[in-house]
Amino acid sequence: MLKIEHLNKSFGKTQVLFDVSLNVPDGRILGLVGKNGSGKSTIFHSILKFVDYTGKISIDGHTFSAKDYDDIGYLPEERSLMPKLTIADQVSFLASLKGMPAKKVKEELPDWMSRLAVKGIPMDKIKSLSKGNQQKVQMIATLIHQPKLIILDEPFSGLDPVNVDLMKQLILEEKRQGATIIFSDHDMRNVEELCDDVVMINDGRIVLNGPVNEIKNSFGLTRIFVRTDKGVAELMTLPGVKDVVLQNNGVKLLILKDEKYGKEIFDTLSAGQYIQTFDQEPPTLDEIFKMKAGARHE
Amino acid sequence: MNKIWLVAKETYRREVKTWSYLLMIFAPFLFFFLSFGIGMMTASNSDGNYIGVVTANPALKQAVKKSDDFDNYATKAKAQKAYKDEDIDGYVLVEQNNNQLSATYYSSEKMDDDVKSELMANLHAVQQQLNLSQAKLTAKQSQVLATQVKFKQSVKHTEKKSFSSDPVKQISFWALLIILYMLVITYTQVTAQDIATEKGTKMMEVIFSSMPGGDYFTGKILGIFGEIVTQVLIYVIGFAGVYFAAPYIDGFSGVFKQYKPMIDQAIGNLASWGLLFTIIGLVLFIIFAAFCGALVAKSENANKAVGPLSTLMLIGFLFTLNMSTSGDTMFAQVLSYVPFLSSFVMPARVIMGAASNWEAAISAVIALAATVGSFIWIRKIYPSLILQTDDVGPWQNFKRSLLN
Numbered sequence: 008m009l010k011i012e013h014l015n016k017s018f019g020k021t022q023v024l025f026d027v028s029l030n031v032p033d034g035r036i037l038g039l040v041g042k043n044g045s046g047k048s049t050i051f052h053s054i055l056k057f058v059d060y061t062g063k064i065s066i067d068g069h070t071f072s073a074k075d076y077d078d079i080g081y082l083p084e085e086r087s088l089m090p091k092l093t094i095a096d097q098v099s100f101l102a103s104l105k106g107m108p109a110k111k112v113k114e115e116l117p118d119w120m121s122r123l124a125v126k127g128i129p130m131d132k133i134k135s136l137s138k139g140n141q142q143k144v145q146m147i148a149t150l151i152h153q154p155k156l157i158i159l160d161e162p163f164s165g166l167d168p169v170n171v172d173l174m175k176q177l178i179l180e181e182k183r184q185g186a187t188i189i190f191s192d193h194d195m196r197n198v199e200e201l202c203d204d205v206v207m208i209n210d211g212r213i214v215l216n217g218p219v220n221e222i223k224n225s226f227g228l229t230r231i232f233v234r235t236d237k238g239v240a241e242l243m244t245l246p247g248v249k250d251v252v253l254q255n256n257g258v259k260l261l262i263l264k265d266e267k268y269g270k271e272i273f274d275t276l277s278a279g280q281y282i283q284t285f286d287q288e289p290p291t292l293d294e295i296f297k298m299k300a301g302a303r304h305e
Numbered sequence: 306m307n308k309i310w311l312v313a314k315e316t317y318r319r320e321v322k323t324w325s326y327l328l329m330i331f332a333p334f335l336f337f338f339l340s341f342g343i344g345m346m347t348a349s350n351s352d353g354n355y356i357g358v359v360t361a362n363p364a365l366k367q368a369v370k371k372s373d374d375f376d377n378y379a380t381k382a383k384a385q386k387a388y389k390d391e392d393i394d395g396y397v398l399v400e401q402n403n404n405q406l407s408a409t410y411y412s413s414e415k416m417d418d419d420v421k422s423e424l425m426a427n428l429h430a431v432q433q434q435l436n437l438s439q440a441k442l443t444a445k446q447s448q449v450l451a452t453q454v455k456f457k458q459s460v461k462h463t464e465k466k467s468f469s470s471d472p473v474k475q476i477s478f479w480a481l482l483i484i485l486y487m488l489v490i491t492y493t494q495v496t497a498q499d500i501a502t503e504k505g506t507k508m509m510e511v512i513f514s515s516m517p518g519g520d521y522f523t524g525k526i527l528g529i530f531g532e533i534v535t536q537v538l539i540y541v542i543g544f545a546g547v548y549f550a551a552p553y554i555d556g557f558s559g560v561f562k563q564y565k566p567m568i569d570q571a572i573g574n575l576a577s578w579g580l581l582f583t584i585i586g587l588v589l590f591i592i593f594a595a596f597c598g599a600l601v602a603k604s605e606n607a608n609k610a611v612g613p614l615s616t617l618m619l620i621g622f623l624f625t626l627n628m629s630t631s632g633d634t635m636f637a638q639v640l641s642y643v644p645f646l647s648s649f650v651m652p653a654r655v656i657m658g659a660a661s662n663w664e665a666a667i668s669a670v671i672a673l674a675a676t677v678g679s680f681i682w683i684r685k686i687y688p689s690l691i692l693q694t695d696d697v698g699p700w701q702n703f704k705r706s707l708l709n
């Protein structure tokens with residue numbers, strides 16, 4: 008279990024993290040979301056002791072020490088490998104720093120490469136690979152030593168949809184094998200799909216923290232997707248409606264003050280009429296993110 | 306510790322495998338063999354030949370036997386034959402007529418001045434004996450006549466200490482200066498380039514998630530030191546090969562024999578303080594080269610980054626070069642205690658006899674302290690320097706890393 012308590016971090020006079028506390032329980036996946044510059048990477052850098060900080064970060068109850076290095080797999084935000092090395096040499100070197108014997112790497116590497124559909128053979132030079140394939144090799148280097156704690160800084164950026172799916176499968180597989188995983192992302196859908204827990208951070212402060220389902224439900228079923236002829240102005244007059252957003256397929260999204268208005272709205276809209284679509288749901292994480300982060304983001 | 310070795314090994318392996326490194330190491334050998342081969346070809350028959358002496362005088366025969374330059378021949382015919390066969394450069398016919406020695410030299414070239422004076426000295430001594438026995442002196446008289454000037458040297462070093470007159474000191478001095486210069490200039494570049502390139506790949510975060518950045522720095526320095534040791538070892542072996550094989554190489558043995566005592570003494574000079582200061586100086590320069598390499602964001606700028614170091618080294622080099630004429634100045638005395646520069650200046654002062662072992666030891670301790678201090682300090686800030694990948698310039702990078 009990774010535990011962060013009252014983490015504060017300043018670069019000189021500028022403070023970038025304010026009293027950040029979060030837990031990643033064993034065997035769960037935590038998604039860390041926030042705008043650009045909100046401090047996600049800095050949290051990771053603090054966990055790995057790249058920077059000094061105040062507060063307490065512990066792994067399985069003790070503060071980070073030299074022993075923990077071998078149990079961590081880290082994929083940094085800026086991806087890069089040594090272009091002149093072969094895939095085998097690069098992965099072997101990185102894995103050997105994690106205490107994994109080169110022989111074992113040699114045995115397992117071909118399997119990993121086929122699992123991740125990396126084009127080429129272990130003796131190929133890194134520079135001969137496409138950018139996406141290099142990323143996948145880096146992912147192999149992150150995971151091949153079977154770390155207990157996996158830290159991924161925007162693992163899906165720069166990958167095509169097929170490879171994003173491949174990567175997601177890989178992450179879920181790691182979870183099945185008992186790893187504890189924390190990753191950052193901008194795309195809420197990835198988080199919604201993969202994560203058990205989510206932490207939302209805005210300008211260095213945690214604004215949301217908890218299991219994905221609980222968070223969504225805590226906002227109540229305040230979203231109604233409805234297909235109706237009525238205009239936006241008319242819909243705005245319905246009880247409890249805060250806002251109306253036109254969706255792309257003729258569906259209108261009503262945002263409610265509270266889920267209790269749902270029945271009343273259904274009665275009003277359906278009075279003597281056929282309603283093709285009426286769907287009351289909690290807000291998506293994306294919406295929650297936008298609400299919490301303010302409308303200006305990205 | 307295990308990981309430090311892994312890093313050292315990897316650093317070493319990557320560099321030693323490159324063409325540029327191999328070329329750098331073997332270029333001097335290539336150069337040596339080429340120039341030596343050409344030299345052998347052009348000078349193959351001018352070297353190592355003797356001058357034959359034909360004489361009946363036993364005393365002279367004895368002297369010739371002892372000499373390196375002359376060989377006895379029993380008859381003129383034999384000497385002539387040896388001359389024709391090019392075994393000797395020429396021959397001297399020494400005749401004795403009524404206690405008067407006369408010598409005639411037969412050759413295609415004039416006799417070398419050194420050789421001639423050696424021959425003349427011997428001839429003079431023999432003639433002197435002949436004269437004395439001819440004079441039929443009493444024991445007392447001959448004793449009186451044999452009295453020689455007593456010559457003792459009492460040299461006080463009142464003038465500036467220098468080594469311009471002593472070839473051994475000159476050899477040691479030049480060897481030291483050139484070795485240190487070559488190693489420093491090569492390995493500051495190699496180090497800065499290696500580290501800047503690595504930083505440029507931006508994969509250091511991965512490595513620092515596997516081991517403490519300070520340990521990684523230690524590993525790098527060890528690996529680079531391994532490269533230096535390899536180069537020096539190859540040169541030492543190469544030199545030792547020449548040194549021990551030289552007496553058996555035809556046409557080279559003579560020259561070698563002549564210079565061997567000097568070379569031995571020069572090695573002695575180098576192997577003492579010179580070696581220690583070279584090692585300390587190199588490590589100090591390399592640590593700072595690593596620092597400079599870590600300051601830049603692009604590997605292309607690595608050469609620029611070591612600019613200040615190169616300047617510092619050039620100052621040390623040129624200043625020490627100048628000392629061969631200016632001698633042990635006040636300025637030299639001061640600089641011989643300043644780390645970086647002391648590695649050049651202090652050994653030079655020791656070699657010229659201007660600094661005592663005590664002074665050298667104090668300077669060595671200062672340099673060592675500076676090296677250890679810098680190592681500890683740079684080891685500490687190294688990770689934050691390396692992780693600062695924004696291209697904001699070396700100075701900003703440095704300031705930022707202190708904030709981390």
Ligand SMILES: Nc1ncnc2c1ncn2[C@@H]1O[C@H](COP(=O)(O)OP(=O)(O)OP(=O)(O)O)[C@@H](O)[C@H]1O
Nearest residue numbers: 018023041042043044045046047048049050084705
């Ligand atoms: N080494 C540093 N020196 C000074 N400021 C820094 C440093 N590293 C990060 N910052 C600042 O800290 C803040 C948080 O940066 P961080 O990289 O953690 O954001 P992030 O959430 O990872 O953003 P992104 O989504 O763009 O990756 C930013 O304002 C950034 O400018």
Ligand SMILES: [Mg+2]
Nearest residue numbers: 047048049084
């Ligand atoms: Mg980031």
